[in-house]
Amino acid sequence: MLIRPFGWNEFWIIVIAAQWTIALSAIAFAGGGIGGLVIALVRVSDSKWPRLVATGFIRVFQGTPLLMQLFLVFFGLNIFGLGINPWIAAAIAFTLHASAFLGEIWRGCIEAVPPGQREAATALGLRYYNRMRYIILPQASRIAVAPTVGFLVQLIKGTSLAAIIGFTELTRQGQIINNATFSPFLVFGTVAAVYFVLCWPLSVLARRMETRFSRATTR
């Protein structure tokens, strides 16, 4: 077998593979944003059974490994006759995962809005929808920005597991290049550096927003 050296060409192949990591993260974040909003709203609703179902959904996704969630969707799709497709499996698994985590984060943010706001809105005659739409969510969304960005970092790192089911993103591309060049130190060093470049600015941003927010709200 031919072993080629690790050069600029290989370096760029890895860097460019980051687009698939970004694409998968974006899909999961968009899907998880919608799912998470639904979960969060159900979690704080007044009806008991939907609330229990949403709680169970969150508990299951927080209490099991992301890798197993990915495997279950990957092999589960085959059961429903949809064949084995890493793209679809990864998109669905990460969307469900993000829905559960964002749902729990945003529930916390909704509950962090002082109870007087909700009581005042109810006293003004606003029902659930208008109360959420005009009073609670605008305030909760400000609280939510920092932890949401923090979760995005976790999600980007999590998409590396898609490599295990054969989805060619950053980590999988690293494995492929490593098999051809056999210089794991450089290859996985480069892969780690690309993840760091993606995640670190977001981490710093999240931290900054958090301190700015807590300074703005402490009196």
Added chain:
Amino acid sequence: MYNFNFEPVFSGFDQLLLGAWLTIQLSCAAMILGLIVSVLCAAGKTSGVAPLRWLIDAYIEVIRNTPFLVQIFFIFFGLPSLGLRLTPNSAALLALVVNFGAYGTEIIRAGIESIQKGQVEAGTALGLSKLQIFRYIIMKPALRTVYPALTSQFIYLMLTSSVVSAISADDLAAAGNDLQSATFASFEVYIVVTLIYLAMSVGFSAIFSAIEKAAFKYPLSR
């Protein structure tokens, strides 16, 4: 219509239970060693000289902003080129310790910083001995402050440890992989493995909250 076949899963169930036991052992070992790393780094960060602080900060940022899978690949495949050859199991343990150390450092540091100097001085004024001050005034409240964060970090570590199966280290996920490739009942195997993980994380949180109730039940100062 797909026919679910759980027969091969249950005939290999003791294999999965052994895997679960290995996961618990691996997680506990990584937690204990990781805590040692965390305490050392937290001490270095709060009292060390500037270059040491920068080094610890860099370690924390690098680990927290790269995926665990890449860290374990780097350790298992990358380190041998520096002359450090590890078995899959020791590479898995090392990766988990290094990973937990970065998260644990921040948790421990928060605990140390939560103790105000005035409390120690009050203890001295009450005539408590050095050991009593350390035990009742520093350790107990500091532990209580960090306890919830540490226990949820432990459960997160246990779930993350499933990734070590990617370098074929021994754990529950790897036991699942073996059973899966022997029986081809992929979905059935992984749903049972997932339920075992769920049972372990629910079980551990129950144990941890029981310990919390027993150990930290004295009232808060508010």
